Amino acid sequence: MPPLRDHGSGARASATAAISPITGFTRTDWERTADRLLAGAQRHAGPGRSLLNLPGPASGSGRHSDGLEGYARTFLLAAYRSAHAGRKLAEDVLAPYAEGLETGTDPEAPGHWPLPSALPQARVEAAAVAIGLHESRHWLWDRLPDRVRQRTVDWLGGISGVQVPANNWLWFRAVVAAFLRSVGAAYASEDIERAVESTESWYAGGGWYTDGARGPGQFRNFDHYNGWAMHLFPLWYCRISGAEAEARLLPRYRDRLRTFLHDAVHLVGGDGAPLFQGRSLVYRFGTAAPFFVGALFDATELRPGLTRRAGSGILRYFLDHGALSPDGTLSLGWHGRFERLRQIYSGPASPYWACQAFSGLLLPPQHPVWTEPEEQLPVERADxxxxxxxxxxxxxxxxxxxxxxxxxxxxxxxxxxxxxxxxxxxxxxxxxxxxxxxxxxxxxxADDPEAKPRxxxxxxxxxxxxxxxxxxxxxxxxxxxxxxxxxxxxxxxxxxxxxxxxxxxxxxxxxxxxxxxxxxxxxxxxxxxxxxxxxxxxxxxxxxxxxxxxxxxxxxxxxxxxxxxxxxxxxxxxxxxxxxxxxxxxxxxxxxxxxxxxxxxxxxxxxxxxxxxxxxxxxxxxxxxxxxxxxxxxxxxxxxxxxxxxxxxxxxxxxxxxxxxxx
Missing domain, CATH: 2.70.98.70 (Beta-galactosidase; Chain A, domain 5)
Known part of the structure; x- marks a missing residue:
């Protein structure tokens, strides 16, 4: 690890050394990093703050979609950051996203959002918007004018029943359906049923899902999506649904994440680096998300200090290796900018899926994950x-x-x-x-009609x-x-x-x-x-x-x-x-x-x-x-x-x- 950061002198420095002797990161560092990420992204907001037009090459879905992606993925971060903030800070953090919601859902506004019914990538971002609205419900949704709430419901409803790939995308429809149901709006129950049923066919055992399958028992699509999508979205569906969720689902999904985390913690290096394998590696510290989600859903057997060690180690690894550009934005790459890591769906805002790691801020400051001393990773303890x-x-x-x-x-x-x-x-x-x-x-x-996205x-x-x-x-x-x-x-x-x-x-x-x-x-x-x-x-x-x-x-x-x-x-x-x-x-x-x-x-x-x-x-x-x-x-x-x-x-x-x- 690099030398610990200077957290000041005296009692504060001693307290940090006592609680975070390995990474030097406390909850305060997570909050400061979230604030820096939000400020950097908002510098690129367009009129009405509905589209965040970050620098970099466009994705295959185009600039309009990329702007929505910038809003939706950083809105997740804003929602997590506001969860345990004081009233004034929460309002300040969410204010640009309230403005962006009003603009983006207005079809007559210059900064309106592409429709999920028409643009596939907007279906991904609709799920991020739904989770963000749920997590900031009392600060944002409950205060919106009725006309904006209705336009938001109409925009989100565009995902209902639309065709999506038979993989983790099924959960984008299900999460949106859960939110629509929670606010008394029309939703597609079959979207939920299809996601739940398909997920069972993808479960390969031992806490691992394959992200879709060509046929029964064909388990060969394994990567970090297992943690930041296949476990995360089913649990968030249950969280948004509350008592409306099928009774058997939450215990099932908890047990599977609990099992998976025993493997996941063995895939983090002593310097905090996650395994370099699979697609969407530009999401970087999104790999920390399942550790905090395990704590959030009572779905982990890892001790709280080990959970924070894994998550903070991953975040600090990327911050120390130049993931943030000088203007505070996340570049397309691994350490710094490295655009050959892009895929056809990667745009300038795609790396902000990494904001899922900040789901740990939904845990209150007094939670043991934030108060117990860090514990060593498996690779730090022994071969x-x-x-x-x-x-x-x-x-x-x-x-x-x-x-x-x-x-x-x-x-x-x-x-x-x-x-x-x-x-x-x-x-x-x-x-x-x-x-x-x-x-x-x-x-x-371009000249191969049989070529697939893969x-x-x-x-x-x-x-x-x-x-x-x-x-x-x-x-x-x-x-x-x-x-x-x-x-x-x-x-x-x-x-x-x-x-x-x-x-x-x-x-x-x-x-x-x-x-x-x-x-x-x-x-x-x-x-x-x-x-x-x-x-x-x-x-x-x-x-x-x-x-x-x-x-x-x-x-x-x-x-x-x-x-x-x-x-x-x-x-x-x-x-x-x-x-x-x-x-x-x-x-x-x-x-x-x-x-x-x-x-x-x-x-x-x-x-x-x-x-x-x-x-x-x-x-x-x-x-x-x-x-x-x-x-x-x-x-x-x-x-x-x-x-x-x-x-x-x-x-x-x-x-x-x-x-x-x-x-």
């Missing part, structure tokens, strides 16, 4: 290995450097019945809290980090869709059919494909032993380690059997050849500029070798003088493998039968 079954992950944390890594053998965000273009946020073998994939420019899919997240130039690919004419194969096989103990296994998408070829079955590949990860501490078996000989296999990025180029060190890349702060990414004996391998560093969210200059250790069996050790961790801990050993055969660690313990796996395809 751990934690299988996370539903997404097919094994999480591994090391206390010495605070790094949390996952190996991914179950999540690809890809329909299983057709090849797809690998999304680097889903298709890699490994992710971590301290590294991210290199991102080339998005593919131009395909728009594929890249013209694929980074080589954390790949397991076959190489043909210098081009790496793609991995998704993959078949999960195992994720238990320290071992995870998956299979895939490598393929090479062809530009302009619309028939996916005509894309060249290679023999099936089995990939296994055996993890322990900072090591992942990555084992590969190819169904036929005669192919070159590429294996990539973690990409390290910084504002200065990482340096590297090479030997015959390994390659190390070292960041200026000592974080080290290594790739070691473990076998089979006598199989020559080529090791090289793949360098890139302006392709990584963690820094301008990135470097990746890469292995290439021919053959049908490959054993490598992938290292990620902090080192002194670029000296990693003792190397594991691997014995690899056509039947299976044994990995032996420096402490004498061993993991053995038997290769599974080749699966039938498609998965």
């Amino acid at each position: 751990f290995v934690r299988p996370i079954g539903p997404p097919g992950w094994v999480s591994c944390g090391t206390a010495a450097d605070g790094v949390v890594r996952i190996v991914n053998h179950g999540t690809d965000h890809t329909p299983p019945d057709r090849p797809a273009r690998d999304d680097p946020a889903y298709a890699r073998v490994a992710y971590s809290t301290h590294t991210g994939p290199d991102l080339g420019p998005p593919l131009d899919l 395909d728009g997240d594929a890249r013209e130039v694929q980074g080589q980090d954390n790949q397991v690919a076959l190489v043909r004419d210098g081009q790496p194969s793609h991995r998704s869709p993959l078949r999960r096989i195992r994720a238990a103990g320290r071992v995870a296994v998956s299979a895939h059919v490598p393929h090479w998408p062809v530009a302009g070829e619309h028939e996916r079955e005509r894309w060249p494909a290679g023999p099936a590949v089995l990939t296994a990860s055996v993890v322990n501490g900072p090591w992942e032993v990555r084992l590969v078996r190819v169904a036929a000989p005669g192919h070159t296999v590429r294996i990539g380690g973690h990409a390290l990025a910084a504002d200065r180029p990482p340096w590297s060190r090479a030997a015959d059997d390994h390659l190390l890349v070292v960041r200026p702060d000592g974080l080290t990414s290594g790739l070691f050849v473990l076998g089979p004996p006598g199989s020559p391998a080529a090791l090289r560093v793949r360098r890139a500029v302006a392709m990584n969210a963690f820094g301008t200059f990135s470097s990746t250790p890469v292995y290439e070798a021919a053959g049908d069996l490959h054993a490598t050790a992938v290292f990620l961790g902090g080192t002194t003088d670029a000296t990693p801990p003792p190397l594991p050993r691997a014995r690899l055969t056509q039947a299976g493998a044994t990995v032996t660690w420096s402490d004498g313990s061993a993991d053995t796996l038997t290769w599974p039968e080749w699966p039938e395809w498609p998965a």
Whole structure:
């Protein structure tokens, strides 16, 4: 962690050190950050304050939609901030949003809002407006003129019964329906029924939801949406509905979030960084939301001090790494501005979905989350290995450097019945809290009538980090869709059919494909032993380690059997050849500029070798003088493998039968 901030001298500083010895953040810091975010966003409000036109490239929905997004997402923050503020402060915080509500719902006003019935993105923002109105009900809704309340009901009602994707968007309709019902307005009960029913089909167990599914039991869409959408909106539906909510729902959704948080807290790094995986990463500290929502709904077994440690650590990580622009606005990126992290629906105000993290301000100042001393994260207490079954992950944390890594053998965000273009946020073998994939420019899919929105997240130039690919004419194969096989103990296994998408070829079955590949990860501490078996000989296999990025180029060190890349702060990414004996391998560093969210200059250790069996050790961790801990050993055969660690313990796996395809 960076040095603690100066909270003054004397008793105040001592009190802060006693309650927040790790992050230095108290509720006061959250309130000040909320005020700064609101002030920065309001500087970009248009006439009537209904549209916040923040700087940056437009989303696929256009500038008008982006302006509404700026209002709706910061209105959430204003509602949370006002909840336990004094009368004067609450009125001041909400005043611009009251004005914006009057303007935005007036179809004759220059700053009127796009209609949810006509513009899909407005359906997302309608849910944010509904939650904001509920949470600020006594300060704002109850004081609005009748004409504004009616116009607001009319605007929100435009979402009723409209078509939305069969994923978390179903809850946007349900949340709006709950609010309309709560104010005695007409609502679509079938919108609620569909969301509740579909959510049951998406529940994969263990506290995890898949965000939509192509068919029954096809659980492969896992990412941070599990926390900031799939758990959050069902609970908020219950909160808005009160006694009108079906009796069985609130206990069910509480239990699931309670279970999920045990995994979620193992996915936060010692520096507060959340796992870099999945879409909408520009939402940044939105990843803190489920921790506070757990406390708000009595849906957590985490101690209050651990809840605040996780949430404050995430918020401070991004503030310390430049997430706020000099004018107080959130940029499109991870640390600072990095627009390659955008997706087609990302506009200048999209990052303000991060304001969900401030739901913790709905807890009163005397709540134990705000008054009990911080407690260490799991990765700060001890090394751990934690299988996370539903997404097919094994999480591994090391206390010495605070790094949390996952190996991914179950999540690809890809329909299983057709090849797809690998999304680097889903298709890699490994992710971590301290590294991210290199991102080339998005593919131009304008001439492909079969291209799906998911395909728009594929890249013209694929980074080589954390790949397991076959190489043909210098081009790496793609991995998704993959078949999960195992994720238990320290071992995870998956299979895939490598393929090479062809530009302009619309028939996916005509894309060249290679023999099936089995990939296994055996993890322990900072090591992942990555084992590969190819169904036929005669192919070159590429294996990539973690990409390290910084504002200065990482340096590297090479030997015959390994390659190390070292960041200026000592974080080290290594790739070691473990076998089979006598199989020559080529090791090289793949360098890139302006392709990584963690820094301008990135470097990746890469292995290439021919053959049908490959054993490598992938290292990620902090080192002194670029000296990693003792190397594991691997014995690899056509039947299976044994990995032996420096402490004498061993993991053995038997290769599974080749699966039938498609998965």
